[in-house]
Amino acid sequence: MSSREDFERLRQQEQEQQLKLELELQQNHTISMHSHPLLSEYYTYMTAFVSLAIFVAAMLTILNISIYLATVSQLRRHLNKPLLMPSIVMVSLYPVISVAALVTILVPYSWFICHTVMHAMFMIGGPVFRMLLFRYVESEQNYLKETSGEPVALNTPPCCCCCLCLPMVVPTKTKLCISRYMVWQMPVWQGGIMLVMNILYYRDITLYREVxxxxxxxxIASIVLGAWSLQITVRMITKLHGDYQLRKKMFCLQLIVLLCKLQYLVLYEQLNSLKLGGEYPINHTIYKQTIINILVLVEMVLVSMLAQSAYRVPIQVQIDDSNRK
Known part of the structure; x- marks a missing residue:
């Protein structure tokens, strides 16, 4: 009986050891699928797909920068100084995003920093765009003089559904100051959060996934507040300058959040259901990040062309020259 019990005990121990070994192998396989390779390994074992992706990404980035330079040249001819610098900053957001996407493909481990740079373009663009809107009417005080207390509706996207019950509001200095703070909280609040998230991601990935x-x-709350304030401001200035394509310019800014934040994160999770790439180092994560960033690069070229069209107006310098003559 004792020998039989010993045999059963040994057999059970062997099964437990085999199960542990299988679990370890499965865990190591999962880690190798989703881990970032070293830079030396990445370029040593580079596949044809990654090489082609780098070439395409470089061409798309050059194309985006070319569109940007053409847009800046156009703005320098059409705008006076008060509008020139904010307009240049607004059209500069898209080539910066393209460069960040290219760097992600060249250095895969830097993807979270580059994704933060893409996110930061909206945080920077929001306050600059608000400043540009009021420079179209010279200043906030001048806007209050020109409108003479005309009320403004608050039921604009992204809060159009939950703000139907809010009454019309007459703009004042205090209310415009609140609107300014709603926009400026984005770079302060979100900048601090993204800094903490970057530190956690690169120092302790396990803790990052938990928190x-x-x-x-x-x-999300910060983005909604900032976008809501900008939409209200666009509606206010459009009443005075409806021919400046302000909604189109706002749409170009919002596309940064939709394409570089929402789309990026959704695809990053959804592509995990597909089997991409091979074994480490050119694994599933490399293929997934490469596909997403190529898509972002293509979209940024299209958005840059849309922004170039939106910022063609106003043609301020030509109008001023004709007035002087």
Whole structure:
């Protein structure tokens, strides 16, 4: 009996060891699928797909920069100084995003920093765009004089559904100041959050995955507040300058959030259901990031062309010259 019990015990131990070994192999396979390779390994074992992706990404980035330079040249001819610098900053957001996407393909481990740079373009663009809107009417005080207390509706996207019950509001200095703070909280609030998330991601990836969901509501709330204030401001200035394509310019700014934040994160999770790439180092994560960033690069070229069209007006310098003559 004792020998039989010993045999059963040994057999059970062997099964447990085999199960542990299988679990370890499966865990190592999962880690190798989703881990970033060293830079030396990445370029040593580079595949034809990655090489072609780098070439295409470089060409798209050059194309985006070319569109940007053409747009800046056009703005320098058409705008006076008060509008020139904010307009140049606004059209500069898209080539910066393209460069960040290219760097992600060249250095895969830097993807979270580059994704933060893409996100930061909206945080920077929001306050600059608001400043540009009021420079179209010279200043906030001048806007209050020109409108003479005309009320403004608050039911604009992204809060159009939940703000139907809010009454019309007459703009004042205090209310415009609140609107300014709603926009300026984005770079301060979200900048701090993204800094903490970057530190966690590169120092302790396990802790990052445990706490990242707690940061998301604060980021969403900050974006919604800032976008809501900008939409209200666009509606206010459009009443005075409806021919300046302000909604089109606002749409170009919003596309940064939609394409570089929302789309990026959705695709990053959805592509995990597909089997991409091979074994480490050119694994599933490399293919996934490359596909997403190529898509972002193509979209940024299209958005740059849309922004170039939107910022063609006003043609301020030509009008001023004709008035002087």
């Amino acid at each position: 990242v969901l707690f940061f998301i509501p604060f980021i």
